[in-house]
Amino acid sequence: MGVNIAAINMEWLMNYLDKHIKPEQCHDLSGDYICISNVHTTVTSFEDEEYCAVQNGGLMAIPDGGPLSTVGHMRGYKNMSRTTGPDLMGQIFKISAQKGYRHFFYGSTANTLKKLADKLLESYPGITIAGMYSPPFRPLTNEEDRFIINKINSLEVDFIWIGLGAPKQEVFMAEHQGKITGLMIGVGAGFDYYAGNIMRAPQWMQKMNLEWLYRLIQDPFRLFYRYFHSNKKFIWEAIVKGK
Template sequence: MELKTCNILGLDILVTDMEKTVNLIEQNIEQLRGKYICVGNVHTTVMAHDDPQYHTVQADAAFVLPDGGPLSGYSRKHGFPEAERVTGPDLMLALFARDNGLKHYFYGSSEETLALLKEKLAEKYPHLQIAGMVSPPFRELSEAEDKEMIDQINASGADIIWVGLGAPKQEKWMYAHKDHVNGVMIGVGAGFDYHAGNIKRAPGWMQKLSLEWLYRLLQDPKRLFKRYLVTNTRYLWLIHRK
């Protein structure tokens, strides 16, 4: 795979758009098996800048997608006018819509959310092959439990394992299981909740203006205040300082 990237705060972010990304995954599915894809935003990029261990996790991915508008915007300003935003939830829909025979596995969230997700996906994408869905315990698994979980994923024949554990947990989980799964892992944060209908996406105009973070902040200010306001401010300071 020949990848074009832009270095942002020490992390190589893929220069791409949705169509290129979907084609990249479909056409290279065999080479991607056992690897993982990070969906990067301002929050994860700043975390990678500040935490060497998390930087290693991000840098070891097959590639890091520009979920956050500021990342693709930075790329456009630095010599890559073709760079576009590729969000995790939108990537899910783009791949679900393709009748490509790929099998999908969902790891994360709650049993209730997964049940809703399965119902909605069956209605909208009747051709979609769901290999399995698992809501892991909200605790660290024992070595035996973890092995059983991975064996279950591999036995399902899944080509794509969607991981919805939230950052940085999902990236660390994918890094720990690199070369142990037979499919490609993609971390999509709240993607399961969006498509199950638990969380509303920001209006299109807010997404185009890179204000989706503000919409989410207003929905859940207590949990997301530090992530968005503090991290976004630090990102702007770090970029300006370069």
């Protein structure tokens, strides 16, 4: 469907990041971004050439959605597995104190960011939260944009977690590619998960690629049309037609 989904698994990705992110010096991935891709973002990319270019313009687009890795298996990538944004966050948070990683969180509300900081400091002793920023619910002015770029760059962070939701977070990362030092990763609802605002699906639902159903039950009015349209189109285009 036009999106270059990385045929990877979590073990490969963690080894890759460990090799290329070096806190003691300017790391290889600074200024780039990772898209956390699922059925919704893939269908949106299929329907919007500009957004597809954003998905393909970063370091990689990883398979957050279970159907993406399922299609990967069907196409011969047997080691490919679902690599979710929240799982990636947790894996990196666990080793952050040991590795000396520095984090910046961009997105959500001030209240959620406060809860997120408290939860992370409690759950991951020694983690370094270098900064947080809750942007206004409107486009940034040029002055505001320069301010946040300078602020992040002055803090010399390794990971900039972007929690704006798709497609807004991916567009933000593409627009700031090469301007912000550190690796940007768009994690959607990841902030809310780690702040305790919403719960993730039980492990058995995650393993059966049913986390989307759990989220739909939690927020049916917002997600019903998205899932109905995206899932139907993905099945037809990627599985039936093999795009």
